Amino acid sequence: MTVNVRDLRPDDPTDVEAFARVRHLALPYILWTPDAILHNLAHTPAEARFRSLVAEEEGEVIGTAQVHLAHESPEPGQGMLNIYVRPDRVHRGAGTHLVHAAERHLTDHGATKLLAWVLDEPANRAFAERHGYRPSRSAHFLRLDLTTGTLPPPQSPPPGVELRSAADLADDPRPLFELDAETASDEPSDVDTELTDYQAWIEQTWNHPCFDRELTTIAFVEGRPAAFSIAYTDGPTGRYATAMTGTARAHRGRGLAKLAKNDSLHRARAAGFREAHTGNDTDNGPMLAINKWFGYEIVASEVRYVRELG
């Protein structure tokens, strides 16, 4: 049987749903919706050369890849390839075909360093190593059951702090962009992030179909956003995930990240969500401590694999 690799067909809803389905089966800790997959394809800036690829066998989508340059990093030449094959369709060559197509695309556009997230299981690690990649840092996926009562009680904001939802910033989200930019640059990662383009942030982040403005909480200090917790939700399966939590440097260590995230989690539970997902770099001591306080448990880990090209 032959496996072919081609671009996702964004105008074909069946194809986009098949992509989301494969992703969900391979990596159930992240919210994959057809809307979000189309959104990334349409709104990632052109300089990222973003492509979504599928591996197809006899008309069935069995593997997926998202491939792009790290356009938000100050270091040029970094290419990202994230490849997931349906767990019940491995060993048919889909992964290898996707790696080759992704690497060709990235090197054609000047990448000299390739980075891929790999779910931390022996077969996946061996696959990455066979393709010349070496392990670097790692990250955890975490899950919190909102129904069992481990969530700490709601907290009242201290004097001078006010909690609002992101929907309150609909007329002017720029202060949230500025806070996201400051905190994203401090998040531990092997790829530095510099968010400088407000319009691109509006298109990619603020208008992301999973971004739930009502359930996103922002802690204001003296009228300015000081900490935030961004909620992603997905209509069809009723899932909730935290896409980012951050506190401005000048306000860290005062409990504001806990306060903002606790408020968002309580409002999510009140809205009927039964579990919460998130992900953290294994070196992010403060964020892992916060998530432990909430009662999150590690459900899986992934490892960043890197290949430097000569």
Ligand SMILES: CC(C)(COP(=O)(O)OP(=O)(O)OC[C@H]1O[C@@H](n2cnc3c(N)ncnc32)[C@H](O)[C@@H]1OP(=O)(O)O)[C@@H](O)C(=O)NCCC(=O)NCCS
């Ligand atoms: C992580 C971050 C959001 C924390 O914000 P904050 O407002 O300072 O957090 P809080 O004050 O609510 O809580 C911090 C907790 O981490 C603990 N902590 C701080 N440094 C720590 C460390 N190095 N190791 C372990 N725990 C640590 C604190 O003791 C505190 O817990 P406690 O209340 O039990 O004492 C903030 O540092 C930040 O914006 N970092 C950059 C962005 C980022 O990495 N976001 C997470 C992305 S997944």
